[in-house]
Amino acid sequence: MFTQTVEYALRALVALAAQPDTPQTTRGLAKVTKVPAPYLSKVLQLLTRAELVLAHRGVRGGFSLGRPADEITILEAVTAVDPIQRIKTCPLGLKAHGKHLCPLHKKMDAALAEVEAAFGSTTLADVLAEPTRSVPLCPFPRVAKPA
Amino acid sequence: MFTQTVEYALRALVALAAQPDTPQTTRGLAKVTKVPAPYLSKVLQLLTRAELVLAHRGVRGGFSLGRPADEITILEAVTAVDPIQRIKTCPLGLKAHGKHLCPLHKKMDAALAEVEAAFGSTTLADVLAEPTRSVPLCPFPRVAKPA
């Protein structure tokens, strides 16, 4: 339902949000997110172009969030890498009924709208804030950093 | 967001539901649904295996609904051709936290659950019944059949 690219982008953003102070290198992100590094690199490029993250080159470079975590929604991330395509006109191309969707496509689009709404109202900060049984959560401990 | 295959399957089912009495041939369905016939054929095979439709061979053969339109949900159709993959365990494979999803994946799965619920509670009959401004609707006039 969601593409790999979306999944990867969200993982990367959450990882960045979890470590807001220091830029994270592609390799480092690849490690914690378990995303193939070369591909993650492409995904990060997309996020960079959308200005959701900032790229810093050179020594001590890497990526950091372009805005505070509470100002970046999941929807923006999705839109940056693989936009949800709302159904705006009849996919059959019937111009018979102008812009009115048939019931089938109305229903499908309604589902898309729901997802959009849910994602649009959730920020990276929301995701990180969620209390999760105190167990170290799936994406990326907030502190971490062993030897 | 939804695959072509899902889109095609739904179109075909709605078309079948609109003409419940006579079996519809692949070519006929391809025409009204505007789906490439050879591919539609494959999709219909999937629907047949799921017993959502019945295949009749030979002269006057074709496909018909396997059950009344008000007993087939959109979700069943989706499941037959391209199941919604709910997120049940951490995609990162971290067994650290057993079966608890991290907040990110909980959120994503919640969106999937919403779609599932919406689709699970909508039948083909619902789709056809929807009052659509009396304009001939996108998929398939109920009567039709010109020369």
Place this chain on the structure above:
DNA sequence: ACAATACTGGATAAACTTATCCAGTATTCG
């Protein structure tokens, strides 16, 4: 300035989805 680091962009390959084709088999009708 130099060397090391790290992102950028383009080219390429692998995997999967979508689309096509065809020979085989079952069914209806005369």
Place this chain on the structure above:
DNA sequence: CGAATACTGGATAAGTTTATCCAGTATTGT
């Protein structure tokens, strides 16, 4: 039975998404 119809299943091709590789460029710290 014979001929026409129509689904079935397997093989193949085209198109997208996912993944990899590498040379180029910018940045940092010495």
